[in-house]
Amino acid sequence: MAKVTMTVNGRKVAKECEDRTLLVHFIRENLGLTGTHVGCDTSQCGACVVHMDGKAVKSCSILAAQAAGSEILTIEGLAANGELHPVQAAFRQNHGLQCGFCTPGMVMTAVDMINRYGAVLDEKTVRENLEGNICRCTGYHNIVKAILAAATEMGAARQAAE
Amino acid sequence: MGVEGIGARVTRKEDKRFLTGKGRYTDDMTVPGMCFAAFVRSPHAHARIGNIDATAAGEMPGVIAVLNGRQMLDDGIGNLICGWMIHSKDGSPMKMGAWRPLAHETVRYVGDAVAVVVAESMAEARDAAEAVIVDYEELPAVTDAVTALADGQPQLHPEAPNNLIFDWDIGDAAATDAAIAAAAHVTQMRIVNNRLAPNPMEPRAALGIYDAADDHYTCYTTSQNPHVARLVMSAFYNVAPENKLRVIAPDVGGGFGSKIYIYPEEITCLWASRRTGVPVKWTSDRTEAFLTDAHGRDHVSTVKMAFDASHRITALKVDTIANLGAYMSLFSSAVPTYLYATLLSGQYDIPAIHANVRTVYTNTVPVDAYRGAGRPEATYLLERTVETAARELGLSPVELRRINFIRSFPHQTPVIMNYDAGDYDASLAAALQAADWDGFPARKAEAASRGLKRGIGMSCYIEACGIAPSAAVGSLGAGVGLWESAEVRVNAVGTVEILTGSHSHGQGHETTFAQLVADRFGVPIDSVSVVHGDTDKVQMGMGTYGSRSGAVGMSAVVKALDKVEAKARKIAAHLMEADESDIVIENGTLKVAGTDKSLPWFQVTLAAYTGHNLPPGMEPGLKEGAFYDPSNFTFPAGCYICEVEVDPETGKTEIVQFVAADDFGNIINPMIVEGQVHGGIAQGIGQALLEGVHYDPQTGQLLTASYMDYAMPRADDLPSFQVSHQVTPCPGNPLGIKGCGEAGAIGSPPALMNAITDAIGTNALDMPATPARVWAAARAAAN
Amino acid sequence: MYETTYHRASSLAEAVRLRADSDEAKYLAGGMTLIPTMKQRLAAPSELVDLRHIAELRGIAVKGRRVRIGAGTPHNEVATSAAISAVCPALCHLAALIGDPLVRHMGTLGGSIANNDPAADYPAAMLGLDATIITDRREIPAGDFFTGLFETALEDGEIVVAATFEAPARAGYSKFANPASRFAMTGVFAAQAADGTVRVAVTGAGANGVFRHAGLEAALTRNWSPDVVSDVAVETGDLLSDLHGNADYRANLVKVMAKRAVATA
Structure with a gap:
């Protein structure tokens, strides 16, 4: 057992857990944030994606102890002041989700993708950058559409702000 | 159509919770004192169980109990059942071997559970499960159905000599043979339909809670049909009588058929909770899912299709061997029979059909319905054969299909089904246009200049959905009726709750069912709540599978809405001193036609509850229930065209265009219907291009037990899809809808395989058309 | 996953010392292979020594055509390095094909080559570039480093510090x-x-x-x-x-x- 301290969704947390505890289980069980999911054992499905120090990572392949001291953003921390993040809103508008299980990881990956590429995303790049996220419901068609729409919208918003 | 009514592209009410991480899935549930289950599973495909030594495991940290199958048997927990009786040709009933939730004598597939550890943490449960020592006496195993039928093979169940479960047929053998003998041309093929793992992204989970004070059980479970789960656990597994068992299927992360069945794990969690006195939760990991979720497909067939001199199909003869795995799962017997052979006429007028189906036990996980269930197997067989025939006859595949289309309805096929409505030419024409069929030769030439082989293929599918008329399925062996229930509760202020026995696990019922109310009463969908998935809230229901939630589930809602409307009209007429027949409902207002008298909806509903001024003799309140039993199956149909480029150097296939033209009858929410089609196509493409379950034929070990070896379709494997709808309303239900959940998975595999075989110029290719297989097939054809 | 004890090293010397405390210890770099392997109970190190916070292992340096990549550099940094791209774009291309974007944020060069998975990408680059693998003890030519399936020339407790190579024509x-x-x-x-x-x-x-x-x-x-x-x-x-x-x-x-x-x- 060790005490693990990190910042999750802007809040400092400190919890006791076994050294073998995965970050995803720490988030789900110790912090009760169950939006981050586990869909496979081989770090391929991406249902567990969170941001660690600003970068999208698979929380099922990182120990909570490894993440100690870092800033974690989970799906629960994405919407600000009750307003959906543009990526969340685009997923809703474009029907980019069905059962919702892969959705938190998809959204976190999409946000990271847009952070890295900006509004210049095209369909091929989006599809390549979704390699680490598996969805069984949507055939990805509307997820791709949603990410492209969000990238455009966020690009426009950024331009307007400048 | 209002902005939120029938036909509107309404964004989903349920999305916000999923998008913000507030979905509540079974594994998210936590109750005080909850402990965790880990199963001890057989590492062998076939073995006799000797001693189970749990001494060391029982002493490990956090362990509450280690329980085994003998204890479960002693406690009177029953066998798992198959709920659809099929009789063989000789009249004998199917040979159902015993399936224990926890095996105590014999294990029959890798993953078969023999014991369960309950511990304070998941990690401790797994540590201890590894420490349970089970003595096995290994037996030889067989995993392939064709092999398992031969003499001298390992025998799985004493009830089933040579592993044969039933030998069943349908249609007129003599007429079919005669037509084949007289044919101008006969196309023959051997067709393999590859075995698949369903892979909903949420792994199965169960939380069993026994409350000793009330002698009451609660089960949270990843189910597509919680009421059927309660019925079966109550009536057959003797877990508890129905009134003492509440089953809740909260948010469920996809099912695709695999979450219809009642598995050993949920029964075990409930039983273990009673035994230990603590709530017991089990969550599958992905490898366990590959090992224990019911698989789909796994047919090997031979087919003969006969033609006369004018290229009309005169007969179809099919012989199928279906692998059902180690035990008969809940609906396993219905899939390769009444959900398969009854669809073998496809969209074609075929005068004589005969199909023979043998089902077989093997040392593999049970096989049951997976998206499409029987209909993809029928469509694949038929559409590969028609395409091959066109090539053999030197006809365009379009022409050959047009020659044989059914064009008058109703149409009685030789294999039970009575098609009620359709326009196959319309979908074909729409698909040809969208795909620019005529421009293909130019595109092929252009691809060749880049060193790629371009091919095009189509499939014209039909399926039977909206299952099903209870009396009809009862006469065919079903153990249950397949109606659906609904209750519409109007609150005093005019808001509405719809209770449905359908279950939503991605289909968007919370939105589409609410649209029905918006359409009827002009109530915003925000004022309509859809309640489902809890046996304490909804009295009874049959659940969601077989594309039935729209055609059957919504029809039940419509019936209940009819009753609500009738009562509301009476109240409004009474309040406005008008004749009931003059009341019209427009945009949420009840009006007296031809006058300026009107009452808003909420005043009528309030009046129903105040009871101050109701028609004489009328009971207060506004709440109605209905059971809807369909009069026929529904028959969605369509045409899919796929275009591919194959890299001859690597065998890799890229799908460059995919067109779907579907007739689902009337549509409640086009956005959601399109999403269903996209997802279905992706699964169909997965089957044709990527996915396949492989067991080692000698050891029975599952070789594809993770995403490292089982290829799931990813975003960069797929194109965007071009989807369109043609509408012939279904005459059989009040909304005229046919169902859309499975079409994509049914229509797409043959279209893709027809395209790849067109590209590489050889037909000798089975699914999945992996790069290695395509490369080898093309090379073999070239030599 | 079996029980394990986690240690975080802040310097190479500390890592070596922590690792030396136990025979059953393993270094943990990005963890993209080791953690999944431990989850499957296929590896059971009693101790893990995390190398991710050792500054000496980070960074990319390109001097003329000489390239040095710290073992702790994540794949994404190699994939997007303008400096490497200017002299050896093929290596950026290779790094961009490892795993997926999420894995590339964590997985490292050192972790990949020390594991020597027969289907990993980096070993091909190291061998093709005739790179030199620099450890805390010595320099090993790539040709001598990869010795078989999941086998390398690394001795017990030896840490990969960097890989260096002359950019090819x-x-x-x-x-x-x-x-x-x-x-x-x-x-x-x-x-x-x-x-x-x-x-x-x-x-x-x-x-x-x-x-x-x-x-x-x-x-x-x-x-x-x-x-x-x-x-x-x-x-x-x-x-x-x-x-x-x-x-x-x-x-x-x-x-x-x-x-x-x-x-x-």
């Missing part, structure tokens, strides 16, 4: 991904050094892990052109056969990927 990497795992079914890294020496390294296909192909190297030394590849014989004897492709198929892929690697160089 030209190089290309072509990968055919396994449809399921997306690891290399076959990946070929082909490079021509400034002095004309050609190295062709193959990953994913070999039954004994990454290897150089003498026939391809000889042909490409005579004539650096994709056209010469088709005449080279690739023997199937030492190639993998599995569910996803037999040795014949992999032999074909070796040639096709070699041709494409040269074409893109």
